[in-house]
Structure formats: structure tokens, C-alpha cells
Amino acid sequence: MDPMARPVVHTDSVRQELLAAAADLVDREGPARVTLRDVATAAQTSTTAVYSLFGGKSQLLTAVVDDGFRSFRDSQVAAAPDGLRALGLAYRTWALEHQALYRLMFGGALAAYADCRPSPDAAADAMEPLLEAVAAAQSAGTLLVAPVESVATAIWGQVHGLVGLELAQVGSPDTDWEAVFASALDAVARGWGV
């Protein structure tokens, strides 16, 4: 009994191909131009696969965002040994290299597209290197002793905000964002340093 029936084609490898295709489309065309038919075609399968493997478009995009947080966190971890300022610079670099994905992750654009949010843990994990760097600087005596999370969030906000303004192309078109970013990091050091 219990015949094996038709073999499964919607395997985990197809799942990863769909993820890659979706991420690629998001980065190249922006989230609005991502259609399930295009994603399925790029992954050489049908739209049904998205439903059987993810549940729908919003879950697929959520998975893309979660992957983005992992990649972002890796870049933060890699920069962590070089200190706080390196974290800030790595933050901007990653954002500029993955603009569409960055917007999807932090711009709240995803919530606007589909009623879904990335796993809160992903964002928290990405913040971990910063938290550790802040704590280390505090115990090293180079940073004001205040609630770690407050300091880290404020610093994150500074970096995040400047990147956001740069990506939104707000302000004067000929702004030297790199210089502004550098002097903002200086001001952060002065503002939170001992």
C-alpha cells in the first residue's frame, strides 16, 4: 500500500533557485518589478513552486530579506575587529552595494508591499557586532558609559539615517556623501566619547 506516487520536484534546491532569482530581480529591477511569473521562469519552474515552497509572494520576499540580513550581518562581523568606525563604513558600503535590498530591509518598503515583516531576530543579530563594539569601547574607557542598547541604537540611527538620505537622494544633488559620512562619524566619536 501507500504507493510512492509522483516524485517530488519542488525540492530544497528549487527553493534556493527561486530565492536567488527573486533576490537577483529585486537588486536589478527593484521590488515593484518582481513578478512571480518572472521569478518562476528564471528558476525554470512554475509559479506553483512559490506557493508550495514559500506560501506566496510575500513569504518569498520575506525570505529574500532574511537572507539579506544574513549577508549584512556577515559584513558587519567581518568589519568588527577594526572597531566602531569600521562598522560604520562597512554599513554604508554594504547598503550602497545592495540598495534595493537595503530599502526592502530597513525602509519599511516590504511592509508597504505585502503585509509581512522580516523576522525580528534577523535584525537583532545584525546589530550584535555593534553592541559588542560599544560594550568593548565602554570597558576600554573610550566611550561614555550609558545603557549599551541606547548608545548602539543612537549610533546605528546616525549611520542608518545618513545612508537613507543618500539613497533617497534627498538634499543637494552634489552632496559629497562620503565626506559628510566621515564627519558624522567624527561627531559621533566626539558626542559619545569620554
Added chain:
Amino acid sequence: MDPMARPVVHTDSVRQELLAAAADLVDREGPARVTLRDVATAAQTSTTAVYSLFGGKSQLLTAVVDDGFRSFRDSQVAAAPDGLRALGLAYRTWALEHQALYRLMFGGALAAYADCRPSPDAAADAMEPLLEAVAAAQSAGTLLVAPVESVATAIWGQVHGLVGLELAQVGSPDTDWEAVFASALDAVARGWGV
């Protein structure tokens, strides 16, 4: 000759009703839930009016954003006499009161929805009170003398970034954002003060 033909119904008042209906829907349901048919129904006209008065959905949303920048600028102008810190507080207040609109204006969400950007002038105008406050503080000797635009952009970035993180609900769910915001403003004062 030149008969007057059928009288015009798509007047400027219909245009403003459409704008109001669209802004209302954006604020209540978010940009993704805004459909031309709903907007037209709310304004008691047909979808054609959107095309004859704005050109399409993206232009309608752009107009909503431009209006948002005007409202935002007004709140900044109102807070300007009370100094730099008041500008920051007013910034956050306005953003929290118009979350969906704020995301549309600064989150780059609009570009993701439709291929259009708000008039750059609108954002520049909104920044004017901050520029003046920075310049005033510099000549009063309470702020580091550095390129006004760099200082203003960095400060704007700090405020914008924290608000963005708060709206995106990134970080610990029980974060006391008001306190973080206040201490960040303190750090800005220390970082850029003389």
C-alpha cells in the same frame, strides 16, 4: 465658431478632492492599498479624472508626497524659533503622526512603487529651517564652524535614522524610543558643540 462644447468637470476642485482622498487612503491603509478606483470613488468621480488631472497613479502619489513635504516643512518652520533641539523633536513628532506618508517621502518606498520621485526642491525647502538654525548656532558660537550643509545633513541623518529605525520596529521591541531619541540629541549637541 469654436463652440464652447461640453463644460469642464475635471476642475481644480476635483483635483484637490482626489489629492485629499489619496492622502487619506495612504495614511489609513498604506500606499499599497491605494487603488485608483477607490480614490476616484471617494472623490465621487471616475478614474479618468486621475489621468486628465495628474497623468496617472504615480503622478498622483507624487503630488501627495509633495503635499506631505509642505506639511512637514510647516511643522519645521513652526518649531524653528525654539532652536535646534526643538527641530529634532518636531521632526519625530511629525513622522510618528504621518507614518505612511513619511515612509513614502523618505523611505524610498515611492520609487519602489512607481517610477517617480518627489520634486527635489520640496525636500530642500523642508531642510531650510535646519540650515538656518545651524548657521545661527554657528554664528552664536554654540556650534562647531564647519560647512553648514555637512553639519545640517549629518544632524538630519541622525534624527532621520532614529525615526526610521523606530518606524521599522527594528531592534528590541521594548525600546524606549523617546529616551533614545533624547540622548541622541544630547550626543549631537556634544558632538557638534564647541
Added chain:
DNA sequence: CTTGTTTCGTAACAGTGTTATGGAACAAGG
């Protein structure tokens, strides 16, 4: 080879932005 069961590609559905079309509305001339 038939049967039974599971799987998934195709095609249909509801809803979107956008465009085309035909009727509606009025001034001028008979």
C-alpha cells in the same frame, strides 16, 4: 496493464493600472 495516489503545470479568476470609445453636454446657426 490497470489501478491508486500524490504532485505540479496549466488555465481560470478576481483585481490592478491604463487606454479607447461612444455617448453626453452645450454654443452656434438655421
Added chain:
DNA sequence: CCTTGTTCCATAACACTGTTACGAAACAAG
């Protein structure tokens, strides 16, 4: 007053979206 001419706009069609239902395909067992 009616016809005509001209302009305008609401309705209906179109192409495309995410999603769902269906029926054919694929294999094990009898």
C-alpha cells in the same frame, strides 16, 4: 426649436498581477 459641431468624460475593454482550482503526469503496487 432643432440640427450641427465640437469638446469632454464615464464606461467598458485590455494587458498584467497574485492566487487558486483542476486535471494530466508520474510512479508503486497488484
